[in-house]
Structure formats: structure tokens, C-alpha cells
Amino acid sequence: SQQGEEDPQALSIQEGENATMNCSYKTSINNLQWYRQNSGRGLVHLILIRSNEREKHSGRLRVTLDTSKKSSSLLITASRAADTASYFCATLANRDDKIIFGKGTRLHILP
Amino acid sequence: NAGVTQTPKFQVLKTGQSMTLQCAQDMNHNSMYWYRQDPGMGLRLIYYSASEGTTDKGEVPNGYNVSRLNKREFSLRLESAAPSQTSVYFCASSEYAARQGGEKLFFGSGTQLSVL
Secondary structure (H helix, E strand, O other): OOOOEEEOOEEEEEOOOOEEEEEEOOOOEEEEEEEEEOOOOOEEEEEEEEOOOOEEEEOOEEEEEEOOOOEEEEEEOOOOHHHOEEEEEEEEEOOOOOEEEOOOEEEEEEO | OOOEEEEOOEEEEOOOOOEEEEEEEOOOOOEEEEEEEEOOOEEEEEEEEOOOOOOEEOOOOOOEEEEEOOOOEEEEEEOOOOHHHOEEEEEEEEOOOHHHOOOOOEEOOOEEEEEO
16 A cells, blocks of 8 residues: 555646645655656656655755655745646655655646 | 667557567666556556566566666567557666665656557
8 A cells, every 4th residue: 555645646836836746655755856847757856855854955956745644845936937736745664665756746837 | 869769669469469668778777667658647666676686566567577687788578469568668777776866857858559
């Protein structure tokens, strides 16, 4: 069964606005990652946050992790047309080599 | 840099046919993975290889076999294709097995497979 569950499934916002996507998971984790997938392409790693971290930044990306609620959020600030893509959270469970993906959020940036 | 290369990019099979999807990486990574992506289901792990000479089942291994031919190559075989295996298949690699800190995955561009 899949570990992560993104919310919302789809999101449309105006260019320049901030986009927030959420991910919930079921079991204890070592780390949580976010990936982006442009249409028809493979996934690209964006950012990784470890279970002992609460917040991490990378450029216009901000990721938070709440292990007590088993949830994470990805914030993209000042969105651009090029941010249109699907975004996936992926978790690495403790004592495991498997990286399990959620179903993804489709983000559409409107001009 | 080629990164992770998958072949073929597209394939159409008839039910019962067999085929092998090829994957090669040139980053000297130890770990390799096969995922399938279906609409509304996200990516699901089929098999993975934490290091050369080892393979393990993922979430959906039934109907598939894998071979870690050497450190560079990890192939996925469908012995008797079924319509339920129509999907987009992605190969990925990471420097080390996930537990050892090599969690960042590098993906190929995918193989779109249709089984009629």
C-alpha cells in the first residue's frame, strides 16, 4: 500500500501566488522527500527533510514536517508558469530501503 | 551526462508476449529501482536492488522479474504480459541504499508500455 497521500489532488493558482501542497503518511519515517514531474518526463528531486528536522528551505521552496501528525507541506512562493507540474512526496520508512511515493498533486499555474 | 537511460521509450505488446525493459546508469550508483506509474495511483515500487548482486520485491512485484546484470544495468522482464501491466515504467538510481543515506533518486525518462 502507498505510504504518502498528497492533498489536494489538483491545484490551480494565479502566477505570482503561493502554492501549498500537503502530504500525510502512515508509518514512522527516516526522511520525507518532494519530487516534481513535468508532463511526460521523469521525476526530479526537489528537497529532502529528515525526521529530526521541522522546516527546510531551498530557493522558493519551503518544506515543513510534523512527525506527530505524520504530515508534511510543500510551499512554493511567488509561483511561475514553469512550476506547472505534478508534485510527489516520498517517504523512507525506518529500517527500510524502499522509497515509497504518494499519488501526487497536479499544480497548474495560470498566466 | 546521460544519467539514467531507459529503453525502449515506447512499446506495444499483445497479451502473453514477453519483453525486457532495459535501464542503465552512468553515475556509479549502487542502488537501482523500478517503478510503475498509473493514472491516479502515483508511482508504485516494483523491485529494487540495493547493491550489485541483490534484488528485493517492492509493492507490486507480481508478473515481473528483474536482473541486476552489473553495477550499471538493471533490467525488468515481463514474462507474459497482461493488459493490467499497461503503464509507464520508470527506472531510478541512488548512490547508496536508502538507509545508508543515498535517498535522492535520479530517474530515467520512462517507458510507455501498452498491452493489448
